[in-house]
Amino acid sequence: GAVVSQHPSWVICKSGTSVKIECRSLDFQATTMFWYRQFPKQSLMLMATSNEGSKATYEQGVEKDKFLINHASLTLSTLTVTSAHPEDSSFYICSARDRGRRPLHFGNGTRLTVT
């Protein structure tokens, strides 16, 4: 089956630093990738949609300069949290869509802790 690999699975960084999260589709071409954020016991909130080779589309209220998304190839999208603050601590999940109409494939998520 289709596999999406997300790395790292957890990361701790200091306030003010930047951290990059990778999302890779291992056995299919991901024309579109989605980045979600999830706080404990809460739902997944869509942050942005990225299409290969074009700029990401951010949801209302998401700072595009803080959460940089790059989708440079059909198998890789990255989310960079710049100048991280403790309030950015959360669980980030990516999902990817292939060219067909099959359901989205999800990565295993990244737990970010900013100290």
Place this chain on the structure above:
Amino acid sequence: AQTVTQSQPEMSVQEAETVTLSCTYDTSESDYYLFWYKQPPSRQMILVIRQEAYKQQNATENRFSVNFQKAAKSFSLKISDSQLGDAAMYFCAYRRASYNQGGKLIFGQGTELSVKP
């Protein structure tokens, strides 16, 4: 804008019994997809069941079935013969059939299901 509402933050069921999780949604679209996802403590998102809006027949996957009421915009999940491994957070989700917005999923608030032995 489309919205998905799960009005049951928590549900509990006895092992081997049946439980129904509720979900309502709001959309002006006529063609769309509805999903139930399971998120266990590992936080991996697992697709449980999917329903195409144009299909009148309710989807079924082994012990999981849905009651899709298009006119009422209701999409409930029934879990039969509940097992301990069914304990998880369950999310109802909506997606437009067209890919104008890339096919993004809109999630409900989630229902945390516990299964008592």
